[in-house]
Amino acid sequence: METLSISRQRWAMATATNSHQSQKDAADQNFDYMFKLLIIGNSSVGKTSFLFRYADDSFTSAFVSTVGIDFKVKTVFRNNKRIKLQIWDTAGQERYRTITTAYYRGAMGFLLMYDITNQDSFSAVQDWATQIKTYSWDNAQVILVGNKCDLEDDRLVPTEDSQRLAHELGFQFFEASAKDNINVKQVFECLVDVICDKMNESLDGDGPVSNHKDSSQQDTFPEGHGGCAC
Ligand SMILES: Nc1nc2c(ncn2[C@@H]2O[C@H](COP(=O)(O)OP(=O)(O)O)[C@@H](O)[C@H]2O)c(=O)[nH]1
Numbered sequence: 001m002e003t004l005s006i007s008r009q010r011w012a013m014a015t016a017t018n019s020h021q022s023q024k025d026a027a028d029q030n031f032d033y034m035f036k037l038l039i040i041g042n043s044s045v046g047k048t049s050f051l052f053r054y055a056d057d058s059f060t061s062a063f064v065s066t067v068g069i070d071f072k073v074k075t076v077f078r079n080n081k082r083i084k085l086q087i088w089d090t091a092g093q094e095r096y097r098t099i100t101t102a103y104y105r106g107a108m109g110f111l112l113m114y115d116i117t118n119q120d121s122f123s124a125v126q127d128w129a130t131q132i133k134t135y136s137w138d139n140a141q142v143i144l145v146g147n148k149c150d151l152e153d154d155r156l157v158p159t160e161d162s163q164r165l166a167h168e169l170g171f172q173f174f175e176a177s178a179k180d181n182i183n184v185k186q187v188f189e190c191l192v193d194v195i196c197d198k199m200n201e202s203l204d205g206d207g208p209v210s211n212h213k214d215s216s217q218q219d220t221f222p223e224g225h226g227g228c229a230c
C-alpha cells in the first residue's frame with residue numbers, strides 16, 4: 001500500500017458499511033485502490049441485470065427485485081493494480097425518482113443507462129446527466145450505456161442519436177446487453193480506465209484534486225486507498 005498525499009486521499013474511497021454485503025470480495029482488503037461506481041437511469045432499463053451479469057455472471061429474465069441490494073464488489077486488475085470496485089445499484093429508488101443525494105456521495109464513476117427499445121429512457125438521459133453534474137464530484141466520469149442491444153428488432157433509439165448525445169455530453173458510449181453478455185465487461189473496464197486517466201491527469205497538476213461544488217460534501221472523500229497509478 002502506498003503512502004498517500006492529501007490530494008491523493010481525495011481520490012480515496014471509504015468502505016461503506018452494508019449489512020447486505022456477503023460476497024467474499026467485499027472483505028478482501030488486498031487491493032491497491034477502491035472506486036465507488038454507480039449505475040443510474042430509468043427504472044427497468046436493466047441496471048440490476050447489468051450488475052448481476054458483471055459481478056456474478058448471471059442473468060434472469062424474471063423481474064429482478066433491486067430491494068435489498070445496495071452494492072456489489074468486484075476486484076479487477078488493470079495495469080498491474082488491484083482495483084476494488086464497489087458498484088452501487090439504486091435499490092429501486094429510481095422508480096419514484098427519489099434518489100437521494102447521499103447516493104451520489106463519493107462516486108467516482110457512473111454508468112448512465114437507457115434501454116435501446118425504450119425512447120422515454122433515452123429522453124431521460126439528459127435529466128440523469130444533470131443530476132450527476134448537480135450532485136456528484138466534478139471529476140466523476142460517466143459512460144453512456146444503451147442496454148438490451150440484443151433486442152435489435154425492437155430498437156427505437158438509433159445508435160447515431162446516442163453517439164451524438166454522448167459526444168455533446170462528453171461521455172464515452174457503448175451499446176450492450178446484460179442478457180447476451182455483450183460489452184458488459186468492456187463498459188466497466190472503460191470506466192475504470194477513464195477514472196484512472198482522469199486521476200493521473202489531476203495528480204500531475206499543481207493543486208489539490210478537490211472540485212466539489214458544495215463544501216459540505218468534502219467529507220465524501222474520506223481517507224482510504226487511493227491514487228491510481230494505472
Ligand atoms: N432482452 C433483454 N432484457 C433485459 C436486459 N437487461 C435487463 N433485461 C430485462 O429487463 C427487465 C428490467 O431489468 P432490471 O435489471 O430489473 O432493470 P432495472 O430496473 O434498471 O434494475 C427485466 O425483465 C430484465 O430481465 C438485456 O440486456 N436484454
Ligand SMILES: [Mg+2]
Binds near residue numbers: 090
Ligand atoms: Mg433494479
